[in-house]
Amino acid sequence: xxxxxxxxxxxxxxxxxxxxxxxxxxPQTLSFTHxxxxxxxxxxxxxxxxxxxxxxxxxxxxxSHYPVDPNSSTYLAHMNAGTTFLHPDFGRxxxxxxxxxVVPPDQPFVPMKFFLYPRESDPxxxxxxxxxxxxxxxxxxxxxHVLVIDQGDxxxxxxxxxxxxxxxxxxxxxxxxxxxxxxxRPDGWxxxxxxxxxxxxxxxxxxxxxxxxxxxxxxxxxxxxQEGYIHPATHWASQTTDPGYPPMGLRVRLKADFDISRYxxxxxxxxxxxxxxxxxxxxxxxxxxxxxxxxxxxxxxDLNTLKTVPASAFEVVQTGEIHH
Numbered sequence: 001x002x003x004x005x006x007x008x009x010x011x012x013x014x015x016x017x018x019x020x021x022x023x024x025x026x027p028q029t030l031s032f033t034h035x036x037x038x039x040x041x042x043x044x045x046x047x048x049x050x051x052x053x054x055x056x057x058x059x060x061x062x063x064s065h066y067p068v069d070p071n072s073s074t075y076l077a078h079m080n081a082g083t084t085f086l087h088p089d090f091g092r093x094x095x096x097x098x099x100x101x102v103v104p105p106d107q108p109f110v111p112m113k114f115f116l117y118p119r120e121s122d123p124x125x126x127x128x129x130x131x132x133x134x135x136x137x138x139x140x141x142x143x144x145h146v147l148v149i150d151q152g153d154x155x156x157x158x159x160x161x162x163x164x165x166x167x168x169x170x171x172x173x174x175x176x177x178x179x180x181x182x183x184x185r186p187d188g189w190x191x192x193x194x195x196x197x198x199x200x201x202x203x204x205x206x207x208x209x210x211x212x213x214x215x216x217x218x219x220x221x222x223x224x225x226q227e228g229y230i231h232p233a234t235h236w237a238s239q240t241t242d243p244g245y246p247p248m249g250l251r252v253r254l255k256a257d258f259d260i261s262r263y264x265x266x267x268x269x270x271x272x273x274x275x276x277x278x279x280x281x282x283x284x285x286x287x288x289x290x291x292x293x294x295x296x297x298x299x300x301x302d303l304n305t306l307k308t309v310p311a312s313a314f315e316v317v318q319t320g321e322i323h324h
Contacts, residue, residue: 105152
């Protein structure tokens with residue numbers, strides 16, 4: 001409930017500021033610095049035959065040698081890092097985590113109606129099947145995200161507060177991301193995630209974790225953010241101007257000296273990704289909950305070993321200026 005209220009408050013503020021025109025702002029792009037010695041070689045993830053964003057996309061950039069933010073300690077204190085541990089917010093239970101579906105090139109496109117942020121939504125139609133998996137299940141009362149990857153155009157379609165109302169869907173808002181582009185949402189615009197980020201790019205997936213290497217950043221939440229964002233995020237979801245709180249898009253990294261050798265299997269792969277690619281603050285929620293896709297093959301006992309990793313083992317890295 002807290003997240004929804006903050007998200008709504010911020011959305012109203014942005015909407016009021018942009019009511020002068022119905023035209024979508026031009027997409028913006030963001031380039032990260034090139035790989036340096038010691039960083040992991042780029043091997044962007046793929047799904048359904050599509051590469052998930054270019055190699056130099058922020059999600060796929062190894063930040064293991066990025067400088068520590070001078071405000072790291074302050075941010076971590078405001079994220080309760082001294083008393084909190086990592087928490088995988090996914091597993092075998094299909095009601096935990098954020099599901100996705102890959103649809104074939106001939107998937108029919110259906111109409112979409114957006115009822116919360118229509119001006120900040122990419123218009124339909126979307127290639128949503130009537131039985132697309134909904135976060136939390138068909139009767140969920142939470143965020144109800146729906147994530148669809150179209151193999152035909154290698155585009156990602158994501159919605160928030162999603163309900164099937166045949167022949168199409170009704171959702172709070174929707175965003176479309178081209179996997180072949182580094183284009184960001186327009187500044188001030190949300191997406192299906194509060195930060196204006198793509199959700200799928202930050203999910204831990206069973207296949208990549210069990211393969212032993214995850215080559216992208218991970219999505220996580222904190223209880224309170226500030227009224228600001230760092231690219232690739234484009235939207236804030238707060239009315240708090242206290243600079244001690246993290247902005248949306250803040251990136252944290254598991255410290256290199258944290259010994260991950262005692263963690264095995266997928267847990268080891270997840271921690272290695274956190275050392276090389278880190279995690280993005282993507283939404284307001286429970287502190288240090290990171291997101292994956294539910295899968296009946298997950299070993300929850302393995303994932304639960306990650307709950308022994310203290311948030312104090314992380315540091316904030318510098319990736320850009322804060323936009324207000």
